Amino acid sequence: MYTCKFCEIKPVEGWIYNSTWCSDCRKMKHYINLYQDRVIEILDNILSRTEDKQDNKIKEELKNEIENKENILQLRSKKIQK
Numbered sequence: 001m002y003t004c005k006f007c008e009i010k011p012v013e014g015w016i017y018n019s020t021w022c023s024d025c026r027k028m029k030h031y032i033n034l035y036q037d038r039v040i041e042i043l044d045n046i047l048s049r050t051e052d053k054q055d056n057k058i059k060e061e062l063k064n065e066i067e068n069k070e071n072i073l074q075l076r077s078k079k080i081q082k
């Protein structure tokens with residue numbers, strides 16, 4: 001059994017695609033590919049807090065993101081109506 005080259009904690013599950021990463025690190029790589037700098041931003045903003053403050057920050061972040069998306073949708077529907 002080999003240890004993941006990224007986290008250096010978890011074992012690599014087999015040698016799928018000649019991987020040297022564990023399944024969790026592979027998953028994180030996928031998120032980084034999809035969301036790029038946003039992933040680092042979220043980790044910096046949230047994990048640097050104590051656990052109770054993390055929950056508040058997560059709620060706040062989600063609220064802002066949902067509001068932004070709602071605003072975009074409203075703008076789009078207004079443009080369509082014109």
Ligand SMILES: [Zn+2]
Pocket residue numbers: 004005006007008009010021022023024025026
């Ligand atoms: Zn790992």
